[in-house]
Amino acid sequence: MRAYRNEIRRDEIRETAMMKRLAAGAAVLALAAGLSGCIIIASEGGERTVVVDSAPLAAPAYVSLYTDAVADPKRPAEEVARDPLRHPAEILAFAQLAPGDKVADVRPGAGYFTRLFSDVVGPTGRVYAFVPERTMARENPMADALVAAYPNVTRVNGLLDAMTYDQPLDMVFMSQEYHDFHIPGFNTDVARMNAAVFAALKPGGRYILIDHQAAAGTGISAVQTLHRIEGDYLKREVEAAGFVFEGESAAVANPADDHSLNVFDVAIRGKTDQFVYRFRKPG
Numbered sequence: 001m002r003a004y005r006n007e008i009r010r011d012e013i014r015e016t017a018m019m020k021r022l023a024a025g026a027a028v029l030a031l032a033a034g035l036s037g038c039i040i041i042a043s044e045g046g047e048r049t050v051v052v053d054s055a056p057l058a059a060p061a062y063v064s065l066y067t068d069a070v071a072d073p074k075r076p077a078e079e080v081a082r083d084p085l086r087h088p089a090e091i092l093a094f095a096q097l098a099p100g101d102k103v104a105d106v107r108p109g110a111g112y113f114t115r116l117f118s119d120v121v122g123p124t125g126r127v128y129a130f131v132p133e134r135t136m137a138r139e140n141p142m143a144d145a146l147v148a149a150y151p152n153v154t155r156v157n158g159l160l161d162a163m164t165y166d167q168p169l170d171m172v173f174m175s176q177e178y179h180d181f182h183i184p185g186f187n188t189d190v191a192r193m194n195a196a197v198f199a200a201l202k203p204g205g206r207y208i209l210i211d212h213q214a215a216a217g218t219g220i221s222a223v224q225t226l227h228r229i230e231g232d233y234l235k236r237e238v239e240a241a242g243f244v245f246e247g248e249s250a251a252v253a254n255p256a257d258d259h260s261l262n263v264f265d266v267a268i269r270g271k272t273d274q275f276v277y278r279f280r281k282p283g
Contacts (some may be wrong), residue, residue, distance in 0.1 A: 061121070065099065066092040069119035072273075074149070079112050088116055090251040094276060095208045100124040101170040104156070104200065105176045107132065111146045117173070120218070126167070127153045132160050134186060149154040152268050161192035169203040175210040176274070179229035182220045194241035203283020205241055209234065210252065213273040215259040227263045231275040243279035251276060 066089045091113075097103070101121045108114040108129045117127045127150070129143040138155050144157040156165065160181055181188045197207055214221075214228035222228045235245055257273035 037096055062098060063093075065120050066097075069116045072115070072119055075115055076110075079110070079115070082112070082270070085147050085252070086112070087251045088113070090249065091210070091276065092116060092120060094242045094247075094249040094251065094278060095171060095173065096206060096278075097121065097171065102126045102128075102165075102167055104128040104130050104165060104169055104172045106130045106172065106174045107135070107139070107180075108143065108146070108158075111269075113173065113175055114153060115150065118146075118153055121152065123152060125152055128156045128165055128169075130156045130158070130163060132186070132188075133157055133159055136235065158223050159188075160186065161196055162187045163193070163196045165198060165200055169200050170202060171206045172197045172201060173208045176212060178209050178211050178234060179220070179227060181231070182223040184224075190237060191240065194238055194243070198241045198243065198281055201281045204283055205281045206246075207238065207279040207281070209238070209277045209279070210274055212263045213253075213259055213275050214259070220264060226259075226261065228259060228272075231277070238277075238279050242281070244282055246278045246280045248278070249276040 007139055008199055069091050069092065070083065097117065097120045099120065099122045101117075102125060103117050103121060104113075105114045105117060105127060108131075111129070114127055114129055118125075121127060129146055131139045131143050137268050140155065140157070146153045147155050156163075158164065178190075180186060181193060201207065211231075211234065212226075212228040213232040214226065216230065216232070218228075218230050219233040220229055239245060252274040254271055254273040257271065257275060261268045263269065
């Protein structure tokens with residue numbers, strides 16, 4: 001009887017894993033279709049609207065790469081547990097990540113996205129875990145653990161507003177970090193930082209920004225008190241560096257968030273209204 005129950009349990013685990021892969025794949029296929037306007041997709045957590053523009057999106061051939069990256073058994077359990085809120089397969093598709101890409105993950109922390117990027121770009125690609133000099137004493141060990149686990153990951157230290165890499169990049173990525181760089185303690189000139197990102201990218205390269213939405217008209221006034229930034233303000237800053245705004249995704253949006261709470265407040269933590277923007281360097 002015990003063996004029979006164990007076999008049932010194994011079947012349930014396999015079925016759950018398969019359902020997660022199918023849900024992620026369905027979401028990415030919707031994005032990869034390259035449709036304009038709003039696409040309603042079903043995935044864990046219910047239906048969401050993903051907003052895209054008419055620019056070419058990820059090739060359907062990469063869908064399996066995204067779902068395989070999300071399903072990678074090397075990913076820590078605590079990161080997998082965050083997937084229903086972070087929707088990684090949709091983010092990978094919106095970012096148009098491809099094998100061979102050279103990518104910078106700015107302030108990667110424990111590496112939630114770094115691991116996914118590493119799997120997708122593969123052995124011909126490179127992921128640079130950029131750790132600012134201001135935080136490297138605390139964050140270098142986490143980046144070094146990623147380097148040890150993934151041969152195509154390299155740690156880079158430097159100033160945010162003077163970041164450089166040893167080759168031109170296809171993508172620079174920041175998740176929930178951009179607002180922090182307006183906080184005086186980071187001693188960062190954000191305009192110069194955006195210019196450095198622009199210089200680091202190849203012509204046609206992508207700048208992907210995810211951050212906590214602030215109330216309309218508040219600009220950067222809540223970056224330190226609430227850890228939020230107004231999306232429209234961020235757009236203007238990035239466009240001033242020469243980037244073209246190409247599209248946005250509502251994969252991690254939450255209309256129920258009224259933008260009044262600190263993002264670390266237990267009432268909203270992990271469920272804030274977030275924007276996902278894609279900018280492109282002309283060329």
